[in-house]
Amino acid sequence: MLTYLLRRLLLMIPTLLGISIVVFTVMALSPGGITPQALTSGMEMKPEQRKAIEDYYNKRYGLDKPAPVQYLHWLNNVSPIGFISDEQGNRGEFSFNKPMDLGTSFQYGRPVSDILAERIPITLLLNLVTIPVIYLIAIFVGMKSATDRGGSFDVGMGMSMLALWSIPTMLAGVLLLGFFANIQHFQWFPTSGISSREALDMPFLPHWGQTGFVRGFLLDRVWHLVLPVICLSYGGFAALAKLMRTSILENLHSDYARTARAKGLSEHDVLWRHVFRNSLLPLITISAGLLPSLLAGSLIVEYIFSINGMGQLAVEAVKSRDRELVLSITWVSGLLTLIGYLMADFCYTLADPRVSYD
Amino acid sequence: MIKPLISRESYAARVWRKTLDGVGVKVGLAWIALLVFAAVFAPFLANSMPLLMSKDGVISAPVLQYLSVEDAWVLATFFVALMVYRLQLGAGKRVLLFLLGAFVAAVLVNWVVKPPVLVIYDDFRTTAYTQVDWRIMPPIPYAPTDYLRDLVSKGLEAPLVTVGHTHLMGTEESGADVLSRMIHACRISLSIGLIASGIALFIGVIVGGLMGYFSGIVDMLGMRLVEIFEDIPTLFLLLTFVAFFGRSLYMMMVIIGITGWSGYARYVRQEFLKLRKQDYVQAAVASGLPLSSILFRHMLPNGIAPLLVAVSFGVAGAILSEATLSFLGLGVVDAPSWGQMLDQAVKSSTFNWWMAVFPGGAIFMTVFAYNLIGEAFRDAIDPKLASKAGHS
Numbered sequence: 001m002l003t004y005l006l007r008r009l010l011l012m013i014p015t016l017l018g019i020s021i022v023v024f025t026v027m028a029l030s031p032g033g034i035t036p037q038a039l040t041s042g043m044e045m046k047p048e049q050r051k052a053i054e055d056y057y058n059k060r061y062g063l064d065k066p067a068p069v070q071y072l073h074w075l076n077n078v079s080p081i082g083f084i085s086d087e088q089g090n091r092g093e094f095s096f097n098k099p100m101d102l103g104t105s106f107q108y109g110r111p112v113s114d115i116l117a118e119r120i121p122i123t124l125l126l127n128l129v130t131i132p133v134i135y136l137i138a139i140f141v142g143m144k145s146a147t148d149r150g151g152s153f154d155v156g157m158g159m160s161m162l163a164l165w166s167i168p169t170m171l172a173g174v175l176l177l178g179f180f181a182n183i184q185h186f187q188w189f190p191t192s193g194i195s196s197r198e199a200l201d202m203p204f205l206p207h208w209g210q211t212g213f214v215r216g217f218l219l220d221r222v223w224h225l226v227l228p229v230i231c232l233s234y235g236g237f238a239a240l241a242k243l244m245r246t247s248i249l250e251n252l253h254s255d256y257a258r259t260a261r262a263k264g265l266s267e268h269d270v271l272w273r274h275v276f277r278n279s280l281l282p283l284i285t286i287s288a289g290l291l292p293s294l295l296a297g298s299l300i301v302e303y304i305f306s307i308n309g310m311g312q313l314a315v316e317a318v319k320s321r322d323r324e325l326v327l328s329i330t331w332v333s334g335l336l337t338l339i340g341y342l343m344a345d346f347c348y349t350l351a352d353p354r355v356s357y358d
Numbered sequence: 359m360i361k362p363l364i365s366r367e368s369y370a371a372r373v374w375r376k377t378l379d380g381v382g383v384k385v386g387l388a389w390i391a392l393l394v395f396a397a398v399f400a401p402f403l404a405n406s407m408p409l410l411m412s413k414d415g416v417i418s419a420p421v422l423q424y425l426s427v428e429d430a431w432v433l434a435t436f437f438v439a440l441m442v443y444r445l446q447l448g449a450g451k452r453v454l455l456f457l458l459g460a461f462v463a464a465v466l467v468n469w470v471v472k473p474p475v476l477v478i479y480d481d482f483r484t485t486a487y488t489q490v491d492w493r494i495m496p497p498i499p500y501a502p503t504d505y506l507r508d509l510v511s512k513g514l515e516a517p518l519v520t521v522g523h524t525h526l527m528g529t530e531e532s533g534a535d536v537l538s539r540m541i542h543a544c545r546i547s548l549s550i551g552l553i554a555s556g557i558a559l560f561i562g563v564i565v566g567g568l569m570g571y572f573s574g575i576v577d578m579l580g581m582r583l584v585e586i587f588e589d590i591p592t593l594f595l596l597l598t599f600v601a602f603f604g605r606s607l608y609m610m611m612v613i614i615g616i617t618g619w620s621g622y623a624r625y626v627r628q629e630f631l632k633l634r635k636q637d638y639v640q641a642a643v644a645s646g647l648p649l650s651s652i653l654f655r656h657m658l659p660n661g662i663a664p665l666l667v668a669v670s671f672g673v674a675g676a677i678l679s680e681a682t683l684s685f686l687g688l689g690v691v692d693a694p695s696w697g698q699m700l701d702q703a704v705k706s707s708t709f710n711w712w713m714a715v716f717p718g719g720a721i722f723m724t725v726f727a728y729n730l731i732g733e734a735f736r737d738a739i740d741p742k743l744a745s746k747a748g749h750s
Contacts, residue, residue, distance in 0.1 A: 019586055019590050022586060022587070023590070026599055026602055027598070162726070162730065162733065163726060166674070166725040168682070168718065170685045170718070171700065171718035171719075174703045174714045175714055177704055178703060182709045185709070292589070292591040296593035299594070300682060300685070300686070303685075303686060304704070315597065315686055318600075318601035318602070319601055326598055330595070333591050334589045337589045338589055
């Protein structure tokens with residue numbers, strides 16, 4: 001198991017390198033590319049001021065050097081193994097455990113790692129709340145339609161799950177926002193963000209205070225998350241419910257289920273004690289693919305609900321051609337995806353003892 | 359006794375018949391046909407100028423005078439496609455003939471059609487065009503880029519509330535008719551869906567085919583490449599590409615194609631790994647056929663059916679990608695698109711439901727239609743899978 005884990009971790013390195021090369025090449029090949037001139041073009045300033053800023057960019061990021069050199073420069077700063085370089089960009093000695101430096105964002109003028117540290121937890125929170133919701137609904141619907149095969153629930157759900165799966169996230173988001181968080185219709189939910197300002201001073205749990213009911217930090221957060229989580233989850237559970245149904249049907253007709261029935265077990269026991277656990281396997285394999293699609297989905301959801309997560313940051317970063325930020329975001333999302341794959345493989349061995357990776 | 363059935367039906371014909379069996383797929387095909395119709399005849403369905411009018415005894419067709427090169431080319435290509443479809447030829451010849459026809463049409467149209475450079479839509483509502491003996495207007499008498507300045511359109515008006523001029527689906531931000539814009543936007547959605555997934559398929563088949571055929575080291579390197587493209591969430595990659603490479607329609611097609619090939623490559627690789635040790639492939643190798651012939655004439659036709667299912671879902675994905683990019687404000691700038699209209703639904707301080715329901719509904723219906731077709735197609739190709747899934 002350990003060798004397998006090590007091999008997987010080592011295989012991540014070329015993939016991550018590849019991701020950064022692809023993204024870097026895209027930016028370097030683009031018309032105009034990343035030049036200090038392009039970065040300062042929109043601003044109103046005196047020529048000498050402009051010159052100073054351009055010189056600063058050139059020095060700080062090596063933007064006047066050829067693209068491969070710029071890439072190696074960036075890679076050297078990011079990786080823990082490499083040359084230590086000081087503020088002026090001079091190369092120092094070689095080191096194996098130097099601090100990783102994701103660079104400074106052009107747009108915000110702050111270290112990228114700081115910005116990411118603020119934004120990633122928000123996106124992860126969204127996704128981690130969404131995943132259990134997806135699984136619970138998918139398992140419930142899949143189970144119900146499989147046992148009711150050919151019935152009205154099954155047929156209706158089959159069609160509506162395909163329809164749900166086809167609804168674009170943005171349409172769902174815009175409609176939910178428009179109808180349930182709007183003064184014109186039902187203002188049941190907040191329009192933006194993941195917590196209101198006053199909630200930050202509230203105690204964690206809801207309680208009755210002197211002024212009446214205080215909803216507390218937790219309830220406020222839940223209240224803000226309802227619409228975004230609905231938006232993020234419906235596509236996932238629609239796809240998984242179909243998968244769950246197929247898998248249960250397949251298992252219900254298998255030999256071991258027949259044996260269990262022949263032993264005289266009730267259909268309930270056959271379903272829950274024998275078939276159910278085996279049917280979960282495909283759901284686990286698919287969970288690996290869930291994370292990248294959730295990350296992409298949260299990009300749209302964050303844009304619609306103005307949540308300051310990584311997705312919104314990505315949109316802002318590419319719009320302002322913020323090279324360091326774009327590279328770091330794609331890199332981090334790639335890393336998260338890879339970790340998702342790895343975790344899915346491990347869950348697979350846990351659920352099915354027959355699977356072994358050695 | 360089960361009576362043996364002798365069927366002279368070819369595999370393709372049988373799959374096609376079984377695909378068309380369901381209700382869902384008919385709905386899907388009908389919707390696509392409607393979109394194709396709207397895309398081809400857009401200038402005749404929604405335009406500010408009369409289709410045909412008679413003034414002082416002279417009959418003229420302003421729509422034809424103002425037909426842009428693109429409009430004319432789409433029309434010509436549509437008729438070329440119809441003609442090619444009627445001909446009794448092999449599939450490869452048909453595709454070649456169609457491409458040739460489309461190219462000839464493009465050259466001819468560029469040479470013949472010379473529309474006026476400047477179009478002032480307000481002019482069509484002056485007496486020069488209204489005081490006529492008779493005239494036939496298009497069903498929706500507003501062009502997609504006609505912002506109705508002379509009619510004092512305030513923009514973002516709900517359907518059927520405007521006095522004096524009717525907008526079945528309201529008006530958008532700058533005052534143009536939503537239905538008209540939606541009809542013209544069909545073109546972008548359909549063409550992006552087909553061409554982008556065509557590009558993705560082309561790259562995917564070549565990379566995947568080489569990977570599956572050679573296996574070994576080529577396979578390993580190729581799989582790393584596929585993994586790289588799979589591990590970056592597609593939308594992030596798309597965003598980066600679009601933001602840095604400009605936002606023209608053709609660029610978008612290429613970009614969506616380039617970012618979407620990894621799934622096809624995986625599919626083709628899997629098929630080819632299965633096929634490469636088959637006798638007929640070995641025979642083809644032994645008789646010294648060139649690589650391209652082995653890959654594309656002998657192996658590909660045997661692995662293409664499941665691939666087409668993936669394409670059907672892929673088209674839906676490409677349409678969705680375009681809509682998403684437009685929605686995020688990174689879409690095509692100068693032409694109307696569904697995603698961009700959807701973005702306007704919540705952009706202003708009020709919620710404009712018609713901007714969400716109609717364009718969003720169109721995106722949904724199109725994606726749904728392609729998904730329905732893909733699903734039906736998959737069940738037709740693989741009856742084992744269908745019975746397993748309980749469709750029986």
